[in-house]
Amino acid sequence: MRGRRIIEAVPTNSPQMGTTGNYRYHIAARDVDFTGCPALAAVTDHVLSAAGDDADRNGFGVTDLNESNLTWVLSRFCMEFVRYPARDETLCVSTWVSEVGRMMTTRNFVITAPGGDAIGAAVSNWAMIDLGTRRAVDITSRPGYAEAVVNEPSPISAPERLGSARPDKTAVRRVMYSDIDFNRHTNTLRYLGMMLDMLPLEYMERGTDIRRMDMNFLHESRYGDTLTVAWQKGDKQLFEIRRGDQTVCRAQIEWKQ
Amino acid sequence: MRGRRIIEAVPTNSPQMGTTGNYRYHIAARDVDFTGCPALAAVTDHVLSAAGDDADRNGFGVTDLNESNLTWVLSRFCMEFVRYPARDETLCVSTWVSEVGRMMTTRNFVITAPGGDAIGAAVSNWAMIDLGTRRAVDITSRPGYAEAVVNEPSPISAPERLGSARPDKTAVRRVMYSDIDFNRHTNTLRYLGMMLDMLPLEYMERGTDIRRMDMNFLHESRYGDTLTVAWQKGDKQLFEIRRGDQTVCRAQIEWKQ
Numbered sequence: 336m337r338g339r340r341i342i343e344a345v346p347t348n349s350p351q352m353g354t355t356g357n358y359r360y361h362i363a364a365r366d367v368d369f370t371g372c373p374a375l376a377a378v379t380d381h382v383l384s385a386a387g388d389d390a391d392r393n394g395f396g397v398t399d400l401n402e403s404n405l406t407w408v409l410s411r412f413c414m415e416f417v418r419y420p421a422r423d424e425t426l427c428v429s430t431w432v433s434e435v436g437r438m439m440t441t442r443n444f445v446i447t448a449p450g451g452d453a454i455g456a457a458v459s460n461w462a463m464i465d466l467g468t469r470r471a472v473d474i475t476s477r478p479g480y481a482e483a484v485v486n487e488p489s490p491i492s493a494p495e496r497l498g499s500a501r502p503d504k505t506a507v508r509r510v511m512y513s514d515i516d517f518n519r520h521t522n523t524l525r526y527l528g529m530m531l532d533m534l535p536l537e538y539m540e541r542g543t544d545i546r547r548m549d550m551n552f553l554h555e556s557r558y559g560d561t562l563t564v565a566w567q568k569g570d571k572q573l574f575e576i577r578r579g580d581q582t583v584c585r586a587q588i589e590w591k592q
Numbered sequence: 593m594r595g596r597r598i599i600e601a602v603p604t605n606s607p608q609m610g611t612t613g614n615y616r617y618h619i620a621a622r623d624v625d626f627t628g629c630p631a632l633a634a635v636t637d638h639v640l641s642a643a644g645d646d647a648d649r650n651g652f653g654v655t656d657l658n659e660s661n662l663t664w665v666l667s668r669f670c671m672e673f674v675r676y677p678a679r680d681e682t683l684c685v686s687t688w689v690s691e692v693g694r695m696m697t698t699r700n701f702v703i704t705a706p707g708g709d710a711i712g713a714a715v716s717n718w719a720m721i722d723l724g725t726r727r728a729v730d731i732t733s734r735p736g737y738a739e740a741v742v743n744e745p746s747p748i749s750a751p752e753r754l755g756s757a758r759p760d761k762t763a764v765r766r767v768m769y770s771d772i773d774f775n776r777h778t779n780t781l782r783y784l785g786m787m788l789d790m791l792p793l794e795y796m797e798r799g800t801d802i803r804r805m806d807m808n809f810l811h812e813s814r815y816g817d818t819l820t821v822a823w824q825k826g827d828k829q830l831f832e833i834r835r836g837d838q839t840v841c842r843a844q845i846e847w848k849q
Contacts, residue, residue: 363641363644363645364644364653364654364655364774365637365640365641365644365773365774367773367774368769368772368773368774369772369773369774369775369776369815371774376770380622383622384620384622387620387621387622388620396621397621398621398679398680422655423655511785511789512625512785512788512789512791512793512796513633513782513785513786513788513789515625515626516622516624516625516626517621517622517624517625517626517628518626519626525770528768528769528770529770531769531770532768532769532770534769536769536815536816539769558626558793559793
């Protein structure tokens with residue numbers, strides 16, 4: 336990611352149809368892990384919250400979709416940092432939809448620090464599913480969605496399609512009440528937690544200085560499912576969560592050296 | 593709790609020395625569990641966030657305390673609802689310190705719904721500890737703290753001192769990276785999650801319609817600790833988390849019938 340500078344992070348009208356939404360989030364003490372840095376799950380939560388808030392603003396948030404028995408499902412996600420957020424910073428997360436297809440839409444994010452520097456960016460791909468059939472529905476059939484597109488490309492390369500992990504270490508986790516979300520499937524942040532729990536604590540003591548994270552969500556997992564979490568060591572840490580023969584999700588995280 | 597009505601929830605100066613802080617929190621889709629109601633952990637998080645935000649405002653938040661190698665530790669907590677919060681509501685959490693002693697301070701909360709009705713309330717007791725020795729320090733020795741007291745009593749009865757649970761069901765949980773907070777001990781919300789995970793999902797399907805919750809925190813637990821979570825069935829659900837012979841925390845939750 337280039338160290339793009341945003342002088343003022345206020346709601347802006349693009350010359351195109353849609354608009355970029357700007358949301359402020361404070362990194363509080365409760366967002367910090369034992370290293371003194373914001374936990375990766377907390378930063379991811381703030382970014383995904385901006386997605387939810389901006390979809391609400393545009394009239395196609397989860398609450399609006401639920402009225403039509405539809406919901407959003409995150410399919411792929413990636414995030415990069417030029418400089419990792421710090422405790423007590425108030426970040427501005429700017430977000431816009433850059434692409435919409437029948438099966439998938441792309442939502443982008445730029446994370447700006449108080450001084451105006453863009454310190455991070457993220458790209459997400461979402462599918463719209465029917466809550467009854469759990470199958471994808473045509474996003475373009477939803478009125479108003481295409482009008483939300485902003486003609487501004489993604490700030491970083493798209494989420495990588497990750498391969499299978501060769502497990503150096505595995506753990507078994509059962510999906511419990513506190514792991515599931517309003518969609519009745521395991522929450523994105525809990526998957527991330529299950530993956531980071533695989534790393535020795537000494538590894539985390541190096542600090543949460545992350546260069547890039549990629550996540551792929553392939554299948555849903557649900558209450559009572561028994562999951563196997565695998566970790567493959569390397570320059571980039573690769574994780575895979577499986578339910579029996581089925582891959583539920585994969586992630587790759589690259590810390591700065 | 594009486595159904596007290598607050599017409600306007602804006603920062604107010606009390607005739608006493610301290611002031612009540614008012615903080616707004618939106619119950620977003622991500623705060624909702626599979627029942628469609630806000631998860632108890634999410635509501636508790638909003639209330640405890642108000643405590644953190646208000647302590648910051650008064651200059652004795654965790655970040656300020658950390659500079660003196662001190663931190664706050666939650667000792668007891670209780671919360672009651674006349675009417676449980678609903679999805680998409682923006683709640684106002686009003687909070688004030690009503691008592692301060694050498695070993696313990698009391699912070700109160702009133703949760704107000706958009707129409708101005710007080711729908712819930714909470715009381716918390718906190719100790720201040722030294723991060724090095726993990727021992728309590730005299731709160732009154734901290735300059736400015738006594739001046740923050742507001743002469744307004746707690747809105748509900750103080751947190752109950754809970755007895756030991758006779759286990760009808762137990763589970764073993766290991767404390768992992770994603771369970772610990774900036775204090776390096778298990779996060780309050782993770783304890784609550786571990787307890788609610790003991791309940792059969794059919795139980796939770798009745799909805800998160802809670803009358804009162806009490807929590808007692810007796811000892812810290814840390815990364816790598818093996819915990820036993822016990823659940824005692826009854827009109828009130830009683831939970832106890834132990835590490836070997838030592839009780840870590842207890843909770844009692846009463847759902848509406």
